[in-house]
Amino acid sequence: MAMTRIQGAGGTAIFMALLCLLSGDRAQAASPTLDHLYPAGAGPGSTNLVRLSGKADPWPPQVWVSGGSLQVTTTTNKNELEVVVAADAEPGPRLVRLFNDEGASELRPFIVGNGRELTEAEPNNHFAAPMAVGDLPVTVNGRLEKSGDVDSYAVHVPAGRRLRATLVSHLLMSKLDGVLRVVTTNGHQLAWNHDSATIDPEVECLAESDSVVVVQVFGFPFPATADIRLTGGEGAFYRLRLGVYEAEPTPSPGDPGELSLPVSRRDCLAESGARHRHSLKLVKGEWISAAVAAASLGSPVDAWLAVENSEGRELARNDDADGSSDPALDWQVPEDGVFQFVVGSLTRNAGPDHRYRLTIERSAPDWRAGLVNSSLTAKPGSTNELRVTFARLRGLTNELQVLANNLPEGVTVEPVAAPAKGGELKLSVVVSATAAAWRGPVEVVCRDATTGHERIVPFRLTGTEVNNGVPGGYRVLLADQVDHFWLTVLPAEPEKPAE
The missing domain is CATH 2.60.120.380 (Jelly Rolls)
Structure with missing residues (x-):
């Protein structure tokens, strides 16, 4: 940035001109973007050239990768990465993020395979x-x-x-x-x-x-x-x-009689209108979580799940849970006795391919939380907002606090009490005027004030949306969450020269 002073009869005029056209100049730099990687995976013990779709000016950015056994470096060719997968790499998804002094990209997956590619x-x-x-x-x-x-x-x-x-x-x-x-x-x-x-x-x-x-x-x-x-x-x-x-054997349909917890049972609705009853002896007051996986396994079953008492009276029912086509329910046992967990099909269609998996287990009061954004860019001398969604599950009443760990020097976040009825809370990320430039992952945790136990609050990549009536977003992903948000503290602005 250059400043030129012009003297004239009418006084002094100041004009500013951008003279530096170098790629590293902050006036031209911006946070990198990452849309996807291609190829999107590789096998163990391989070295691969991977093209990225996105924008990283100036090139090269730096690269962060979740998990281990993956070495990712930029090459001299713009938008090209070299990915080296260790021979003993654990198969599964990794998440990749680009970053520079100005901020960070969104996360995108790269898969380590388990065989020939x-x-x-x-x-x-x-x-x-x-x-x-x-x-x-x-x-x-x-x-x-x-x-x-x-x-x-x-x-x-x-x-x-x-x-x-x-x-x-x-x-x-x-x-x-x-x-x-x-x-x-x-x-x-x-x-x-x-x-x-x-x-x-x-x-x-x-x-x-x-x-x-x-x-x-x-x-x-x-x-x-x-x-x-x-x-x-x-x-x-x-x-x-x-x-x-080899062809998989078809499970034998039918009611299994009384079971014991935990339950994980595969079955099929072979006859139209069939209802499978699974009996469990339960104790008053305990929480039970039950779920049917059908559509999520590729089965044509549009399943429903219900709980009945010994007299056949329905106590709870669900057919679609949390935006899924599969049913699930949390239920508190009202009295000692034997209860039926009943599985059926809304469409009454049936056949040997109409398979499902029923799981039933004891559960307890709990919570679920998530970061709204995966990254935050802040200036020295600023106060910034980090939003967190929070829900209490199965009657949880414990006092909880949400707080941030491993913060850099000059950055503070005051703990915030979790709302009594759930909802959204906001953490204030305060960056002092003297804070140095910094970039890296920061953990957010929820701590139980009664037990002292704490758990990570993740950022989830999954989520659905509707734009002008057209569904979008991703309900299920191979890599669906990360255990931090990315914080970028920008360098302090240079002082303006005296006039």
Whole structure:
């Protein structure tokens, strides 16, 4: 920044001119953004070049990664990272964040696989010219490059084995509502799927004889648009898992009689209108949490769950819990006795594929909280607001405090009492005028004043939204939360020169 003084007959005029055009100048710097990474995963013991979609000026930013066994560094090529996965890396998702002196990006997932991995090679947009994937199991990292693109993969399936193809895309925060199709090498369709446990598809196909089939990937935009053409572009990335398996046995349907806690039982609604009753002997006053997993497992069952007493009177009922299509309920036992946990289908449809899993366990009063934002940027000499949602569960009345740990010097946060009936609370993040520039993760915890026990208040990446009637957001993710918010304390503004 340069200041020039001009003398004139009318007095002194000051004008400011930006002279520094270097990429490192704060006038041009901004917090980095990160939309996604491609490829979105890699196998153990591998070194990978990964492209990021987003903006990081000046380049390079710094990189933070959750978990361990992953080394991520920037290269000299803009928007390119080198990701080294340790040979003994634990399979599963990691979260990646870019940051610089001005702030931090949002978090995006990168997956450490548990076996052989490939990256899609074009051209492979026709069933007659597919990409061969070789031995199974394998995971293919792919992307639909442009509108109308279809990716095709040739897979060998031995006689009597079942091919299972699973697309993971929505669970990685992509912009793809994917579809899977299995066809013969002549293009005859054998199976297809659009949505399974989530909007990501999964398809199975039994090979009656030794054969080669073609698995195709295509899809539509997410969130949906008025354009019904097949989608493509940087955000239309995916991981395709391919494997062959023995057929899973169908569980024997029926009522199991009296059970004991905890319960985890798989069953199927094989007959239309069936109601399965699961008996439990319970004690007055104890809290019980019960849930049915069906839609979340890819089952067509639209399940409901109810509790009945020994006289058949319904005491509690649920069919959709917390925005899910599956039922769950917390219930306090009103008296000693035997109670029935009843599972049925709202649509009364049935069949051997109408599977569900019932879980029942003792629970206790508790709380649930979450950070509203994943990061905060603050100036020296400022007071800033950090919002926290809070809910008391199952009649919790303990006195609780929400506070921040591992704060840098010059930054303070006064503890705040959790609301008696739940709701939103606000923490004041006070940055002194003399606080030095700083950036890094800060934990927020909730402490029970009675027991002294404390637990992390996470930031959750999951959440749904509706924009002009169109559903958006991500209800389920492979990596769905992080145990901190990212704090950036900006450098102090330089003092203005005296006139």
